Amino acid sequence: xxxxxxxxxxxxxxxxxxxxxxxxxxxxxxxxxxxxxxxxxxxxxxxxxxxxxxxxxxxxxxxxxxxxxxxxxxxxxxxxxxxxxxxxxxxxxxxxxxxxxxxxxxxxxxxxxxxxxxxxxxxxxxxxxxxxxxxxxxxxxxxxxxxxxxxxxxxxxxxxxxxxxxxxxxxxxxxxxxxxxxxxxxxxxxxxxxxxxxxxxxxxxxxxxxxx
Numbered sequence: 001x002x003x004x005x006x007x008x009x010x011x012x013x014x015x016x017x018x019x020x021x022x023x024x025x026x027x028x029x030x031x032x033x034x035x036x037x038x039x040x041x042x043x044x045x046x047x048x049x050x051x052x053x054x055x056x057x058x059x060x061x062x063x064x065x066x067x068x069x070x071x072x073x074x075x076x077x078x079x080x081x082x083x084x085x086x087x088x089x090x091x092x093x094x095x096x097x098x099x100x101x102x103x104x105x106x107x108x109x110x111x112x113x114x115x116x117x118x119x120x121x122x123x124x125x126x127x128x129x130x131x132x133x134x135x136x137x138x139x140x141x142x143x144x145x146x147x148x149x150x151x152x153x154x155x156x157x158x159x160x161x162x163x164x165x166x167x168x169x170x171x172x173x174x175x176x177x178x179x180x181x182x183x184x185x186x187x188x189x190x191x192x193x194x195x196x197x198x199x200x201x202x203x204x205x206x207x208x209x210x211x212x
Contacts, residue, residue: 007034008123011052011080013045013059013068014038019108023058023085023115030116042066049078055123061086061093069093072100076198081122085115094136098205101198104128125185126169127201137205151194160187164200165207 010027012035014020020038027033036052039045041064049057057080059068072082083104084097097105103122106115107130118128129137153161156177163173170188174181188200195206 005032007032008056008119009034009036009052009054010119011035011037011039011045011048011054011057013040013042013048013057013063014085015040015060015063019060026112026115027058027119030119033116033119040064042068042071046071046074049075049080053078054080056081056083056119058083058085058119060084061097069096069100069102072097072102073198076101081125083118083122083128085110094133098133098137098199098201101202103199103201105133106130107132121169124170125188125200127164127167127199127204129201137208153191153194154187157187157191157194160184161191161203161207164188165204167204 010033012020012023012027014023020040024035024038027035036054037048039048043065045057045059046066057075059071059075059082061068061084068084072084075082081103082101083106084102085106085108086093087108094105104118104127106118106128110130121128159177160173163176168176170181170184174184177184188203192198192203195203197203197206
């Protein structure tokens with residue numbers, strides 16, 4: 001008899017108690033997600049991530065002490081995926097979070113089911129952007145400057161990067177390329193290492209800037 005997979009372990013970092021309680025209640029309502037810790041500021045979020053080693057950290061942008069953007073690189077060092085959620089869709093917040101290595105950016109007005117789906121998506125290694133975040137990225141790319149060509153990729157790595165930049169998930173890429181999902185993950189991991197970045201969002205932005 002097969003057993004149910006382990007739930008996705010999440011740390012929630014949000015300085016407003018009512019909002020934090022609402023997010024925790026939402027996540028705990030999903031049978032495949034478990035909140036393992038809560039934090040009211042950036043330093044506490046980082047400490048919780050280091051102690052509990054969650055799969056995903058859901059963090060606000062603006063918090064007392066270190067901001068969600070400032071702690072994102074250190075959160076990723078714990079092995080966690082980082083999903084930033086904010087009441088603001090300002091371009092500087094969106095681009096700052098993505099540049100710091102966040103796996104996704106949502107606004108708090110998102111439908112609750114969208115937030116749950118985003119947790120699952122980033123846990124699988126996929127990128128998640130709200131409509132506002134997508135607009136910010138597109139606007140930034142329109143003002144891009146010509147940049148160096150970058151590292152040399154294998155043909156398959158280029159195929160995977162191009163599809164990541166189109167917003168496809170790993171499973172969708174595997175289906176498109178007629179390969180196993182583990183093969184996609186290997187090519188993507190190699191490409192990320194060559195680019196010197198930590199997330200597929202950063203890789204997608206690089207591809208759009210240099211090859212798109």
